[in-house]
Amino acid sequence: KTLHLIVLLPSVVVSRPFSRVRMKEGEVMIGTQVAKVIQSINPAFPVGCHVVGRCGWRTHTVSDGTGLTCLLSDWPQDVSMSLALGAIGMPGLTALYGLEEVLGLQAGETLLVNAAAGAVGSIVGQIAKIKGCRVVGSSGSNDKVAFLKELGFDEAFNYKTVNSLEEVLMTAAPNGYDCFFENVGGLFSSVAIPQMKQFGRIAVCGSISTYNDTNPQTGPYPHLTMIFKQLKMEGFMVGRWEHKNPESLRRLMAWKREGKLQCREQVTEGFENMPAAFMGMLQGENIGKAIVKV
Amino acid sequence: KTLHLIVLLPSVVVSRPFSRVRMKEGEVMIGTQVAKVIQSINPAFPVGCHVVGRCGWRTHTVSDGTGLTCLLSDWPQDVSMSLALGAIGMPGLTALYGLEEVLGLQAGETLLVNAAAGAVGSIVGQIAKIKGCRVVGSSGSNDKVAFLKELGFDEAFNYKTVNSLEEVLMTAAPNGYDCFFENVGGLFSSVAIPQMKQFGRIAVCGSISTYNDTNPQTGPYPHLTMIFKQLKMEGFMVGRWEHKNPESLRRLMAWKREGKLQCREQVTEGFENMPAAFMGMLQGENIGKAIVKV
Structure with a gap:
């Protein structure tokens, strides 16, 4: 068949x-x-x-x-x-390259990822845990939050039911975020960017909250926060590191075989x-x- | 005295x-x-x-x-x-570090700078010319445009009197901009970011158009453009490279003495x-x- x-x-x-x-x-x-x-x-x-x-x-x-x-x-x-x-294809590679090539994530750092229960986000969080980081994940249902907890996320929340996204982000990482793996865009980014630490890095992978906009959504300009916190924000697409794909897919497969990567x-x-x-x-x-x- | x-x-x-x-x-x-x-x-x-x-x-x-x-x-x-x-102080250092440390400007590249006749912008453009780049400057009066031409800018315009900022930016650099030295923020950035080349870099130095806002100005989120063009945007402050100041001030002074830097x-x-x-x-x-x- x-x-x-x-x-x-x-x-x-x-x-x-x-x-x-x-x-x-x-x-x-x-x-x-x-x-x-x-x-x-x-x-x-x-x-x-x-x-x-x-x-x-x-x-x-x-x-x-x-x-x-x-x-x-x-x-x-x-x-x-x-x-x-x-997990062992484009979304897994996207997660890996975003963390390693764009963010340069280091052990001990705190990472924020949204759409965290999605194809990319769920791999992002798990690789960050493999690397010894503290991981905070945002998702849109209680089932997803339970899934993230299963995956080993340190903090996970349902952004649709929290009173204040800002407060939840602050509580989950009182000292702020070193890295932010951005899949959602729009309002979430406006709330998250001020929660970055000095010299924080943001990998812009997706913007799913705006894909269906007929008119582009608007929000406050992030410039002042970017200046005073000296933030770096970079958009990327997985094809940039295509030459590394065979090796990277083998690394993802190895993690999967070792039980370190759950692939839902x-x-x-x-x-x-x-x-x-x-x-x-x-x-x-x-x-x-x-x-x-x- | x-x-x-x-x-x-x-x-x-x-x-x-x-x-x-x-x-x-x-x-x-x-x-x-x-x-x-x-x-x-x-x-x-x-x-x-x-x-x-x-x-x-x-x-x-x-x-x-x-x-x-x-x-x-x-x-x-x-x-x-x-x-x-x-020019041989904080604004000159800001221009130099923004170009060298943040943007990594290379000979032959095309640079956009706004508030180009200001303390930082006028040095940015001149250093970029020293480095062999094509420089496009935006400023807010015809006198400033004349000043930018004197400084050797390849293109300069008065953003207050152009019909369409987008068209002027496209005409000045039909293939787009490799680098953008951002001093203004707000609406200017929303128009300029889509004019970047693939892998364009943006140094966020200032946001003068928003300093006096009682409520933060809003504009379209740049995420989609940042993703599909794989843009990098970084905020910075001059103090980050303080250890290099004595050497950098001597470089600025040397350019001034060689007549390569006009200091208005x-x-x-x-x-x-x-x-x-x-x-x-x-x-x-x-x-x-x-x-x-x-």
């Missing part, structure tokens, strides 16, 4: 000047999948091998190989290949349920990576 | 969480001065020597020496000591005119460093 797992991606692209490229009716919706090669004349991708590709929402794809990558050659039989779309997935069955799964993901209904099994 | 030059500083301080420490009635207004020591029992500051200190708005100061620094020991006789408050000052005479000079500075009436001669 052919295995098709499709991962759901938000569809926002920004060009210069600031504008969104929206998808047009009739275009194939973007998405990444693990798929089995069922016919091939390309020796790089023989029949039976598994590949990861951004082929969009399709049950079957004809490809010349461009943009496809083979699964790690030594992918263990007892590890689900769907993890190549999550929200699996939806059936191609026809993809739109609902996608919309649910944007509304925060998933814990861990949102996967559709086709 | 005792020489007292007082430099005007804006009075905004930000603590955690975001709030402004406003000066209270009866406090001495903050400011930096070059002053001659007229009485001393401190061997580090003998009578007759000149010091730079943040003593506030005073004609005379009693000090135990804390926070005072002597002028460069080899300060040339034909260079006005008031430059120790400007806006000199107001008389202690009693200080408040008007200060308010004028915040309203952009000065070209170069605002100085009051007492």
Whole structure:
């Protein structure tokens, strides 16, 4: 049986000047999948091998190989290949590079991560724990908070039910945050940035609270806080360190095999349920990576 | 005759969480001065020597020496000591460290600087020219634009009279900006950030357009642009590299002596005119460093 797992991606692209490229009716919706090669004349991708590709929402794809990558050659039989779309794939690499390359996270530091129960956030927090950090996670449901506690987060809260986000952040880290892994943007960032320590670093990975804005949300300019605390804020995309991917995927796999990385997935069955799964993901209904099994 | 030059500083301080420490009635207004020591029992500051200190708005100061620094020991006789408050002082160091330490500006890159005719901005642009960069400067009057052209800026414009700041920025650098030295904040930043190149760097030095806000100004969140262009934005204060000051001041002095650095000052005479000079500075009436001669 052919295995098709499709991962759901938000569809926002920004060009210069600031504008969104929206998808047009009739275009194939973007998405990444693990798929089995069922016919091939390309020796790089023989029949039976598994590949990861951004082929969009399709049950079957004809490809010349461009943009496809083979699964790690030594992918263990007892590890689900769907993890190549999550913890041992792009989201896991995003977490790793954000922490190591952008933030330069050091043992003993305090890290804040939001959308912490998501595909990226849940790996961010776990890697930060592996590195000996104190981790504070924000998420949007009590189930997610329980999940974060399971993962070993030092502090976790439901931002939707707290009285004051500012107070919760201050209580969770009275001396402030060395690092902030930003997945949410918008109002959360306005509250979190003043909670940084002097010389704090912010990795801007996502901005999920603003992806669906018709008009861009506005908030107070962070300049004064950035100056007086000498903060550094950097946006990044996972492709920047592509040359490190094979080694990095092996590191993620090793942590998974050692039991240091729990890899939660929200699996939806059936191609026809993809739109609902996608919309649910944007509304925060998933814990861990949102996967559709086709 | 005792020489007292007082430099005007804006009075905004930000603590955690975001709030402004406003000066209270009866406090001495903050400011930096070059002053001659007229009485001393401190061997580090003998009578007759000149010091730079943040003593506030005073004609005379009693000090135990804390926070005072002597002028460069080899300060040339034909260079006005008031430059120790400007190009060969804190503003010059700010320009230098912002360009070298924060932005890592490289020859051939394109730099944007706003408040470009100010104490810091005018030095930023000139150092960037020394380094072989293309420099675009924004300022708030036609006189300032003429001054920037004199300084060798490649492009300069009056942001108050342009039809569209966005269009002017695009025309001045059709391929975008590698670096942005930010002195203004607020709306300017919202328009400028989308004009950055991929991997652009932004040094946040000042936010003069927001210093007098009773309520913080708001604008669109920059997260999406920061992510998709992988921008880096860093706030800084000049004190971070204090250990390099003596060497850096000598470099600035050398450029000045070689005619590579024009050091413009806006000199107001008389202690009693200080408040008007200060308010004028915040309203952009000065070209170069605002100085009051007492």
